[in-house]
Amino acid sequence: MATTQAIQVESLSKRYGKNVQALNQVSFEVGRGELFGLIGPDGAGKTTLIRILATLLLANEGQALVNGWEVRRDYRKIRSHIGYMPGRFSLYQDLSVEENLHFFATIFGTTIEENYELIRDIYVQLEPFRKRKAGKLSGGMKQKLALCCALIHKPVVLLLDEPTTGVDPVSRQEFWEMLKRLKEKEITILVSTPYMDEASLCDRVALIQKGNILSIDKPAGIVSAFDKPLLAVRTNDMYRLIHDLREFESTHSAFPFGEYVHLALRNAIWPEAIHAYLAGKEHTDIEIKPAQATIEDAFMELMTQE
Amino acid sequence: MKQFGIFIQKELFHIFRDRRTLLILLGMPIVLVLLFGFAITNEIDNARIAILDQSKGEMSQKITQRLLASGYFLIDENLREVAEIEQHFREGKTKMAIVFPPELQENLRRNLPTQIQLIADATDPNTATTLINYASAIIGRYVQDQGRGQAMPLQIHTEVKMLYNPRLKSVFMFVPGVMTVILMLVSAMMTSIAITREKELGTMEVLLASPLRPAMIIIGKVIPYILLALANTVVILMLGAFVFGMPIKGSLFLLALECLLFVITSLALGILISTRTESQQVAMLISLMMLMLPTILLSGFIFPIESMPLALQVISNIIPAKWFIIILKNVMLKGTGVEFIWKESLILGGMALFFIGASVRNFKIRLE
Structure with a gap:
């Protein structure tokens, strides 16, 4: 060597x-x-x-x-x-x-x-x-x-x-x-x-x-290896939010990230669709915005692949 | 060499900055020696006795006076009936009762055999035996003095001479004992705790990852405790000599060398314990259970080894303290030179080598 x-x-x-x-x-x-x-x-x-x-x-x-x-x-x-x-x-x-x-x-x-x-x-x-x-x-x-x-x-x-x-x-x-x-x-x-x-x-x-x-x-x-669309989501009930998001059909993964939940999507869909889904689950104060992927997202992604 | 110096300096900082432990280390020998010297003693001094004088004659009066004149006894009460004796003992007022029979005067004058009854409280067997012995001796001497000038039937008197400790002072027994216990404590327990403390605090990890050689770490940790142990030895010897009149007949130099040998043996034991334990508490418990107890019980410090069951006598041979106490008594009380204690010294030295060897084998240059 x-x-x-x-x-x-x-x-x-x-x-x-x-x-x-x-x-x-x-x-x-x-x-x-x-x-x-x-x-x-x-x-x-x-x-x-x-x-x-x-x-x-x-x-x-x-x-x-x-x-x-x-x-x-x-x-x-x-x-x-x-x-x-x-x-x-x-x-x-x-x-x-x-x-x-x-x-x-x-x-x-x-x-x-x-x-x-x-x-x-x-x-x-x-x-x-x-x-x-x-x-x-x-x-x-x-x-x-x-x-x-x-x-x-x-x-x-x-x-x-x-x-x-x-x-x-x-x-x-x-x-x-x-x-x-x-x-x-x-x-x-x-x-x-x-x-x-x-x-x-x-x-x-x-x-x-x-x-x-x-x-x-x-x-x-x-x-940059993280190539999924990523959104930051926040509602009045964060605990239930993660659970509900994970049940959502287009969801790839959902993890807590500070005050938000980082939602990685299987395929690009309109945020309105997610809004509607969450409203249907009786969430209020829904906030959805695009998010920049971080090392943590990449790490979570790698971990779930294991 | 510079590394070694700074290591010892660091170790001294640890010792001197831990005020409480330092106070215990330096104060304990003093307290122990004074405690053993003044409180825990087999010597008889002003023991309270009761007298039931049924003869009420000149003889019984004289014997009583002799007993009191000896300084060992004080009359607690003159009894009137036999029944009072038991009650007196139960109340714990007296250690011994002397019963003079009614026919005492008559029998003695006619040169007939007669009996004086000594009754002792044997809840404390040592004291009871000593009291009886003292009283018998005094009475015997009185009778002998009375018989002088008369033609007596053939009599044999034993003359007792207690060598090396004529007054049977217990201080002669416990100064070597306390010294042994303290040296063991400071050397073995304190070093094993000091080394495991570095493991517990994680500093050992940093020391291992440094260029310091393991031997240097160990020797550096041990040297301050050698000094501390020897300082304690000096304090104990001075107390023994100046407060209790304990003689040091042999050579001081030889005594110092033997102390050093025992300290090194104990240190090696302490190091061995520290190589096998990870926490201070475990190290302390093992030191206490495996070193202190045998040192106190099986070394001949308190209980004579000759009167132990055979199994314990055999076990006592592997206890370094036993050999050290033999050496100490020889050098201090008999004033013997190295020609009489080389065997014991050799045994101690062999033990030290064995423990050092085992420690070196067990010392880990890594974390596992």
Whole structure:
């Protein structure tokens, strides 16, 4: 295998016990300096995949290379050159912001000063709290600190497991902006998330469900693969609406989407026909408008095909 | 080396910032030693006794005075009838009753055999035995003194000498015992908890994914607890020596070395426990059940191993504390050198090696 790719995964499978197939023949590649998203619901196998790449779990079958190193054999090399941020906040809560950073810098054989350039944008926000214990930080701040700690040794590859789960929307946005800036410094980033809206912020994404990769493409490519007419529908009784829409003859699929239900149609029909159908089912305040397909629609579509 | 230094520094931060645990760790030895020293004791001091003097003569008066002069006994009450004895015991006022028979004076003068009855409350067998022994000895000596100058039939007196602990002070028994328990607790339990805490909080995951070698993680976590355990040893020895007059006859250097050996054995056990458990609570329970209880019950600290059933005697051999207590008693009380305890030391060392080996085998460089 050539070592031009930052991450190469080939037919990777992982079972827990006899019955749980966490990963099933997963293959993909991540190029150098790419921001690659792993999108999927809880239990899809994202954490397992990232842990295998971080040399913390062994796969049952298949091969995985990080920066050209094999995860089983060359685990020591990989451990010195990757940054890994687990899904759960895993810093020392009774150590201050500064002490945590200093600790991780030292165990990776570097100093804060040496790579300060890399974390400066993030760390300036933490600087006012540098004497505060990590356990007393807000959720967003914790994640920023964890990112700093994972970055402080200037890793070649950064593995982030659901870094934005449980973080407020503003901090989430800030976090993604930071990832974009890191990309410019030629760090390869593999990030997993259950939030579909974050997919569009990646260079490429892999949609993963129940251990299978459903699709790998640029975000735009995944959206454009969705070719059904799409409408956003809203009435007074949203719960009954989904049920009723799914019974409608022209309906391909109907899923809740924020305040609306996204209705994908088998064939193009006039919205008036749907209006009439819903009115017949005693819905009021009916609102129907055309909708732009998103990654989430594409993902739902792929999931129903499975 | 720098990595190692920062790791130990981090570990010290954990210990010093957890004030409550630190207070328990440093305070517990002091409390335990004082508690055992002052409250839990087999020594007899001012035990209350009752006397039923039916002879009402000079002899019984003198014997009573001797008993009181010894300092071990205090008269609670002079009884008038035999029936009162039982009632007195039931009320719990007295530990022992002495009955002088009416014919005491007469018999003694005529050199006839006579009897004095000692009745003890054996709900507490240890105290009862001790009281009876003390009283018999005092009475025996009185009779002997009376007989001096007269031609006596052949008599044999046993002369007892209690070596190494002439006053039979229980402090000599519990200082080594408490020291063993504390060292076990700090070394085995605290390290197993400290390591499983990293697993529980998820920080172990980050440490594993770093270039730190597993051995360095373990040794780094363990060193602060070695220091803590040795500090506790010093505190216990000082309390024993200065508050309770416990002697340290052997070499201090040898004593320190043996303590270090036991601490390392316990640490290895703690590490072994932590490699097999995932949560702090399980680690603590296992440490308590599998280490603390045997250390207290089967090490000879409280119950003599010789009087245990054979099965327990055999089991006691695999308990590190048993060997450590033997070593401690030898060095501290008898002042023996290494030539008399090398066997025990070797056993402890072998156990340490075995536990370290098992820990290394069990330590996971990955998450599963």
